Amino acid sequence: MEPVVTSGARIGDRPRPKKNYLNETKGIWSWMTTVDHKRIGIMYLVGTLIAFLLGGIFALLVRLTLLTPAHKLFGLQVTAETYNRFFTLHGAIMVFLFIIPSIPGSLTNFVLPLMLGAKDVAFPKLNLASFYLWIVGAVMAIASMIIGAVDTGWTFYTPYSTTTSGTVTLMTAAVFVLGFSSIFTGLNFIATVHKLRAPGMGWFDMPLFVWGMYSTAVIQVLATPVLGITLVLLMLERVFQIGIFDSRIGGDPVLFQHFFWFYSHPAVYIMILPGMAIISELIPTFSRKTIFGYRAIAYSSISLALVSFIVWGHHMFVAGQSQLATVVFSALTFLVAIPSGVKVFNWLCTMYQGNISLETPMLYAISFLMLFAIGGLTGIFLGTLSTDVHLTDTYFVVAHFHYVMMGSTVTAFIGGLYYWWPKMTGRMYSEKWGRVTAVIWFIGFNATFLPQFILGSRGMPRRYYNYLDQFQPLHAFSTVGSWIIGLSLFMSAAVLLASLRKPADAPDNPWGGTTLEWETSSPPITHNFEDQPVLEHEPYDYRPKAVTH
Amino acid sequence: MSTTTTDVHSHGGHDEHGEHNPYHQHHFTTMEQQFDTSKLGMWLFIVTEILLFGGLFVGFGLMQHRYPGEFIEAHEHLKQDVFGSAFPLYGAINTIVLLISSWTMVMGVNAAQTNQQKKTVRYLVVTILLACVFLCIKYVEYAHKFHDGLLPGIFYAHQSEDLIKGTHGYATFFAFYFMMTGLHGIHVLVGIGLLSWLVMRARRGDFTSEYYTPVDLVGLYWHVVDMIWIYLFPLYYLIS
Numbered sequence: 001m002e003p004v005v006t007s008g009a010r011i012g013d014r015p016r017p018k019k020n021y022l023n024e025t026k027g028i029w030s031w032m033t034t035v036d037h038k039r040i041g042i043m044y045l046v047g048t049l050i051a052f053l054l055g056g057i058f059a060l061l062v063r064l065t066l067l068t069p070a071h072k073l074f075g076l077q078v079t080a081e082t083y084n085r086f087f088t089l090h091g092a093i094m095v096f097l098f099i100i101p102s103i104p105g106s107l108t109n110f111v112l113p114l115m116l117g118a119k120d121v122a123f124p125k126l127n128l129a130s131f132y133l134w135i136v137g138a139v140m141a142i143a144s145m146i147i148g149a150v151d152t153g154w155t156f157y158t159p160y161s162t163t164t165s166g167t168v169t170l171m172t173a174a175v176f177v178l179g180f181s182s183i184f185t186g187l188n189f190i191a192t193v194h195k196l197r198a199p200g201m202g203w204f205d206m207p208l209f210v211w212g213m214y215s216t217a218v219i220q221v222l223a224t225p226v227l228g229i230t231l232v233l234l235m236l237e238r239v240f241q242i243g244i245f246d247s248r249i250g251g252d253p254v255l256f257q258h259f260f261w262f263y264s265h266p267a268v269y270i271m272i273l274p275g276m277a278i279i280s281e282l283i284p285t286f287s288r289k290t291i292f293g294y295r296a297i298a299y300s301s302i303s304l305a306l307v308s309f310i311v312w313g314h315h316m317f318v319a320g321q322s323q324l325a326t327v328v329f330s331a332l333t334f335l336v337a338i339p340s341g342v343k344v345f346n347w348l349c350t351m352y353q354g355n356i357s358l359e360t361p362m363l364y365a366i367s368f369l370m371l372f373a374i375g376g377l378t379g380i381f382l383g384t385l386s387t388d389v390h391l392t393d394t395y396f397v398v399a400h401f402h403y404v405m406m407g408s409t410v411t412a413f414i415g416g417l418y419y420w421w422p423k424m425t426g427r428m429y430s431e432k433w434g435r436v437t438a439v440i441w442f443i444g445f446n447a448t449f450l451p452q453f454i455l456g457s458r459g460m461p462r463r464y465y466n467y468l469d470q471f472q473p474l475h476a477f478s479t480v481g482s483w484i485i486g487l488s489l490f491m492s493a494a495v496l497l498a499s500l501r502k503p504a505d506a507p508d509n510p511w512g513g514t515t516l517e518w519e520t521s522s523p524p525i526t527h528n529f530e531d532q533p534v535l536e537h538e539p540y541d542y543r544p545k546a547v548t549h
Numbered sequence: 550m551s552t553t554t555t556d557v558h559s560h561g562g563h564d565e566h567g568e569h570n571p572y573h574q575h576h577f578t579t580m581e582q583q584f585d586t587s588k589l590g591m592w593l594f595i596v597t598e599i600l601l602f603g604g605l606f607v608g609f610g611l612m613q614h615r616y617p618g619e620f621i622e623a624h625e626h627l628k629q630d631v632f633g634s635a636f637p638l639y640g641a642i643n644t645i646v647l648l649i650s651s652w653t654m655v656m657g658v659n660a661a662q663t664n665q666q667k668k669t670v671r672y673l674v675v676t677i678l679l680a681c682v683f684l685c686i687k688y689v690e691y692a693h694k695f696h697d698g699l700l701p702g703i704f705y706a707h708q709s710e711d712l713i714k715g716t717h718g719y720a721t722f723f724a725f726y727f728m729m730t731g732l733h734g735i736h737v738l739v740g741i742g743l744l745s746w747l748v749m750r751a752r753r754g755d756f757t758s759e760y761y762t763p764v765d766l767v768g769l770y771w772h773v774v775d776m777i778w779i780y781l782f783p784l785y786y787l788i789s
Contacts, residue, residue: 119576122586187593195586196576225597229604232728240702242724243717244608249702250717255611259604527575 016504017530020426020523035124036526040131041110042424045417047134048102054142055093056489062086063448063482066475071465083465084151091154092171096178097138099409100267103274104185104220105134107416108213110424112189114517114524115207117198117533122191126184133181140174153463155264158245158256162237169238172231179224179231182270186220189213198516200535204295207515207539211298212277215305219266219273223309227263230256254320261312269308271405273301275372275412276343279365282415283347284540285513286362287354291540293346300339307335314383318392326385333383340376344369359511360434364415367442368408375403378453393463396456399449407445414441414492421496422506426523429499437492444484451478514540572760584762591766595773602732602777609725609784612718619718620788622711626699627690627726627786637786639690643683644782650679651775658768661751661761669751669764676771677744680737687734699723729781736774743767 021038031039065071065086071078078086113121121127144150148167152160161168193214197206234256236242243249245256284291291297313321313329321329347369356362378400381387391397415438422428451474456462460471467475509518520529570580577583613620628635657672698706701724712719747767750756756764 123590124574124576126590183597187590187597190593191586191590194589195582221593221597222600225600226604229601233604233608236702236724236728240704240724242702242728243721244612244724250615250721252611252615255608259608 016426017521017525019525020521021526022426022523024526033128035120035128037109037113037121037124037127038424038524038528040127041106041108043131044101044105044109044134045107047131047138048098048106051093051097051138052102055090055098056486058086058090058093060482060486062090063479065465066467067479068476069466069469069472078465080465081149081151084153084463085145085149087463088150088153089145092141092150092175094405095154095267095271096175097134097141099271099405100182101134101178101185103278103409103413103416104182104189104213104216104270105131107278107413107420108189108209108274109185111420111517112210112213113192113196114423114520114528115210115515116192116196117201117516117529117535118192118196119527119529121188122196123188127188130181130184130188133177133184137174137178137181140170140177144168144170144174155260156231156234156256157260158234158237158251158253159247161234162246169235172235176228176231176235179228182220183224186217186224189217190221193217198533198535204298205535205538208280208291208294208297208301209277209515211301212273212280215301216270216273216277218302218305219270219308223263223266223270226259227267230259230263233259254316257316257319258312258321261315262309265312265315266305266308268401268404269304271409273304275368275409276301278412278416278419279347279368280343281513281515282361282365282412282419283350284354284542285419285511286359286365287351287356288512288542289350289354289540290542291346292349292352293342294539296342297346300342304336304339307332307339311336314388317385317388330383330385330388334380336383337376337380340372344373344376358435360429360431360438361415361419361511363435363438364411364418364441367438367445368411368415370442371403371407371411371445375400375407378403391456393461394456395452395460395462398462399452399456402449402452407449411441411445417496419511420517421499422510423517423522423524425500426504426506427499427502428506428510429495433491433495437488437495440484440488440491444481444486444488447481447484448478449481451475451481514542570760572755572762580759584765587762587766588769591769595769598736598773598777602729605725605729605732606780606784609729612721612725613788616718616721619712619716620722623699623719623722624785624788626694626697626712637782639686640782640786643686644778646679646683646686647775647778650676650683651772653679654768654771657747658761658764661756661764662758664758666751666754666756669756670748673744673748673751673764677741677748680741680744684734684737684741687730694723694726701727726785730785733774733777733781736777740767740771740774743770 021036025034031043034040061073062083065073065078065083071083109121109127113119144167148165148170150166150168150171152164152168156168156172193206193210233242233244237245237251241249243251245251245253247253280291280297311329311333313325314333317326317330358366378396382391382397382400418429418434452460455471455474455478458471460467504523506522508520508522510522511518516533516535517524519533573580574583577586625635627637627640629638630636631638653672653676657669657676660666660668660672694700698708699712700706700720702720705720705723707719744767747764750763
């Protein structure tokens with residue numbers, strides 16, 4: 001076996017091809033009808049980032065309303081109803097239009113076939129169909145907010161969602177469509193991983209990013225149809241009053257919660273597993289060290305996917321499920337800690353005695369490790385029955401899931417975006433300013449959400465538009481934190497967009513990565529590789545290059 | 550990462566014999582790989598279908614547990630009077646129709662695999678006809694329910710003594726009946742569309758023993774549609 005060249009960037013290694021996937025065909029029509037996974041990835045990236053901006057604006061409005069207990073926004077009175085709409089829009093947009101589709105649709109779409117040495121995903125047309133379904137779902141979701149209002153929260157709990165006025169039916173239809181977009185993406189990735197690996201690439205030669213996304217895809221395919229049918233039942237309950245969820249007509253509201261969380265708990269792992277997948281790439285690359293415990297990380301991704309299906313009842317400890325079920329779900333919930341812990345310790349062991357370089361993506365990866373540790377450990381408080389009864393529906397829960405969804409997944413997403421940006425665009429961003437955004441992000445995030453743990457444990461309930469005066473200092477602190485987060489994100493946007501004004505300058509392999517996507521040019525040619533790559537060694541081989549040859 | 554290059558695989562669109570099949574997509578190395586991948590994709594899609602119906606089956610089961618008496622009384626209305634005793638005539642005929650259509654589908658796939666193009670068309674057309682028979686019988690059945698006011702939720706308007714309006718359970722039973730058989734019916738309609746598309750392509754001579762993927766995949770889909778009905782039939786027509 002030939003040892004690996006890992007001497008970092010190889011600028012000028014070979015001439016940059018004139019034609020690449022960005023300039024081979026031109027015009028808007030060539031983009032709208034493309035079946036190239038790289039272009040679809042870029043379109044998904046633009047779409048989900050617009051959704052992120054929209055959801056972020058509502059997040060800032062929510063925080064601004066909570067600056068004082070007087071529930072005022074720019075001097076105007078905010079009614080409880082308006083506030084309900086704000087946090088519903090924030091939650092629904094962020095969950096269904098941003099976090100769930102973002103990493104699979106954008107970064108994974110772009111990188112996964114490259115990592116496997118494939119020319120495209122298994123079903124390129126289905127891939128494009130998935131993107132258009134996302135567009136249709138997004139338009140429906142936003143229309144439901146403009147022509148009416150949705151004030152149910154992103155969870156659509158019955159009986160409120162079956163009795164409130166507004167456009168809940170259209171919103172649930174939108175989520176149904178978005179679900180199918182997600183299913184198609186997942187189905188495509190599973191088939192791609194099974195059938196389109198490069199010659200010589202066995203299952204345990206795949207990059208760990210692929211393992212993480214494969215696990216994600218399994219959940220997308222297995223859980224999303226159940227959400228789909230649940231939302232259909234909810235729509236029919238509103239339109240026909242069929243008597244399944246609404247207790248006034250003989251239905252069972254708790255049944256809705258069971259159905260909903262049977263999807264939406266696994267969906268939490270649809271959100272976090274891609275983050276973990278990205279981190280598994282960033283840590284070995286910037287530690288210049290073979291990943292520690294490759295198989296343990298691969299198996300822990302799969303086991304997280306499996307465990308995710310048997311813990312949904314922990315969302316319903318106080319919702320009236322039987323005491324036996326509550327105890328069993330609590331015990332099962334602790335299982336989640338095992339694969340999560342396995343991952344974190346393996347990443348840390350990878351960094352141990354590594355040759356760590358603190359480029360922007362690595363700063364985000366280290367932020368991830370710290371924020372995920374806090375998010376994961378506070379999850380144990382919520383999985384424990386005696387403490388959860390006290391903490392249910394408080395800001396403690398809000399802080400916990402923001403540490404996991406945002407502190408972990410979004411941090412990894414931004415890190416991954418910086419990491420693959422040179423590959424996607426052919427341009428290097430300003431490393432100095434990239435690092436600054438990472439530091440501001442970490443400060444802003446903790447400033448916003450650490451106070452919420454304290455607020456929650458002191459009894460501040462979530463989803464309230466006003467509060468007791470004693471909570472004001474911490475709420476104000478949190479609101480200021482949200483501005484710092486906003487600043488960091490706008491700076492990131494500026495840093496990345498500014499790089500597009502420069503001529504293409506990125507080397508093929510700016511970080512010295514060992515996975516196949518760094519083998520092709522930056523940006524890649526339309527068919528990804530000049531010649532079919534053949535894998536000849538295990539992934540993350542950072543052993544020094546052999547001297548004699 | 551060191552890689553070696555091989556030019557054997559560098560030009561997609563050619564199978565091992567070097568001949569170009571017009572349906573060979575560029576990102577697959579061989580026709581066989583392309584077929585296996587498509588089939589895997591179809592199986593995954595079938596899993597999602599089963600889970601989609603699974604939610605409804607679970608919902609039905611829970612509601613039946615809640616209203617056992619009402620569900621049994623309501624299901625009597627799915628039966629017809631045959632020689633003086635109640636028998637689920639329409640349901641039973643439809644079950645047989647779909648089972649036969651599964652057989653004709655299998656024969657159609659087999660004919661496509663063995664290059665018998667005329668036979669392929671014939672079996673596919675028979676399958677379409679059987680699917681139409683199924684939908685016609687379903688239409689008659691639905692029409693009776695509409696006439697009797699046995700409708701879901703707020704539209705429930707049955708007047709006779711046995712299933713009193715306003716009692717929880719009856720309207721729910723018919724809501725589930727229409728949802729599940731309706732969703733199944735939509736799948737049969739989609740199946741008819743797909744089969745017609747296959748007939749068109751088969752007549753054009755698209756399918757050979759080397760390329761019959763669409764016939765195979767639609768065949769899988771059709772069997773799933775049949776199988777779901779095999780579960781729906783005892784659930785609705787034979788409960789006691």
